[in-house]
Amino acid sequence: DxxxxxxxxxxxxxxxxxxxxxxxxxxxxxxxxxxxxxxxxGPQFIxxxxxxxxxxxxxxxxxxxxxxxxxxxSELNVNALLLxxxxxxxxxxxxxxxxxxxxxxxxTRLTVT
Amino acid sequence: KNEVEQSxxxxxxxxxxxxxxxCSYSVGISALHWLQQHPGGGxxxxxxxxxxxxKHGRLIATINIQEKHSSLHITASHPRDSAVYICAVLLDYGxxxxxxxxxxxxxxxxxx
Numbered sequence: 399d400x401x402x403x404x405x406x407x408x409x410x411x412x413x414x415x416x417x418x419x420x421x422x423x424x425x426x427x428x429x430x431x432x433x434x435x436x437x438x439x440g441p442q443f444i445x446x447x448x449x450x451x452x453x454x455x456x457x458x459x460x461x462x463x464x465x466x467x468x469x470x471x472s473e474l475n476v477n478a479l480l481l482x483x484x485x486x487x488x489x490x491x492x493x494x495x496x497x498x499x500x501x502x503x504x505x506t507r508l509t510v511t
Numbered sequence: 512k513n514e515v516e517q518s519x520x521x522x523x524x525x526x527x528x529x530x531x532x533x534c535s536y537s538v539g540i541s542a543l544h545w546l547q548q549h550p551g552g553g554x555x556x557x558x559x560x561x562x563x564x565x566k567h568g569r570l571i572a573t574i575n576i577q578e579k580h581s582s583l584h585i586t587a588s589h590p591r592d593s594a595v596y597i598c599a600v601l602l603d604y605g606x607x608x609x610x611x612x613x614x615x616x617x618x619x620x621x622x623x
Contacts, residue, residue, distance in 0.1 A: 431611070435552075440515075440597055440613030454610055486552045490611075500544070500611065502554035 400425060402491050402503035410509045411479050419474040419506045423491030429453075430472040431500065432464060433488040441488055447472050476508075484510045514538050517598050517614035524621050530585040532617045534598030537579065544599040544611065545572050545583045554597070557583070588621045595619070 403422045411417050423430050429448045433441035443456035447466035466472045470491075476483055486507050490500040515536045524530050534543070545558045558565050558572040560581075565572050569588075574581040585592055598614040 433611075433613075438615075440599075440615045441554075441611075443610050443612070446610065456610070488552075488554060499559060501556065502546070505552040505554070507552065 402489055402501050404487075404489050404503040404506050406506060407504070408507045408509075410511060412511055413479055413481060415479050416475065416477045417479060417508060419476075419487050419489075419508070420471065421474070421489030421491075421503055422471045423489075424501045427491035427493055427501070428470045429492045430466060430470065431490045431492070432472070432474045433490065434458070435486040435488060435505070436482075437485070444474070479510045481510050484508060513614070514612050515598055515600055515614040517596075517617050519617060520615065521618045522620070524588050524619070526589060526621055526623050528588050528621075530588050530592075530619065530621075532583045532596050532598075532619070534581045534583070534614055535579060536581075536598075536600050536612075538600070538602055538612070540579075540600040540602060542601040543574055543581050544597075544601075545581070546597040546599060548595040548597060548616065550594075557596075585619075590621045590623050593620050 402424050405420045431446040432444040434444055435441040444458050445455040446453050450466045461477045463475045486505045488505045489503040492500045518533045542559055542561045547555045547557050560574050569586045571584040595616040595618050597616040599611040
């Protein structure tokens with residue numbers, strides 16, 4: 399049973415570019431949440447997807463957008479990258495009726511230069 | 512003031528010592544996570560609890576809902592326990608949809 403997987407593992411981008419990060423949830427899970435973890439900080443909630451729709455959103459600008467596919471996998475897109483977007487991006491999956499039981503992926507380390 | 516506060520921020524211990532990490536929160540919650548994050552970033556969920564106490568091996572987690580406080584204890588600590596330990600709470604909005612609020616983490620280093 400595969401857990402939550404994320405790709406790529408590491409990514410280096412230049413200011414102003416766009417990036418897409420990918421997440422496959424744990425088998426049987428249909429809800430995907432995305433978090434941003436800046437260096438030395440705890441993760442911050444970006445948004446959550448369920449049934450291919452954004453169900454809840456944290457305090458992040460519209461440059462951050464996402465998508466969920468029919469197979470429940472998800473993408474996080476960030477446009478017009480800023481240096482401050484450099485962080486570890488974590489994906490977590492869960493079942494909608496068990497929101498407290500979130501399983502985390504290994505993360506994608508994004509560096510913006 | 513952050514909604515989830517952890518203490519201490521950094522902790523150095525000798526192998527074998529008993530370790531306590533504390534988490535206080537200021538909001539109503541439906542559940543609390545203790546998470547472990549090793550260098551490289553991957554997060555592992557250690558415990559999910561909404562009341563009382565849970566034990567897994569050398570790890571014990573307790574929560575006091577009335578006092579809005581939780582503790583993570585490690586008995587007979589070992590260098591492989593060295594990691595960042597993060598407390599995260601699931602807000603209780605009477606229908607919360609799974610938004611976790613995280614503490615900043617406690618960096619634990621266990622010396623041999």
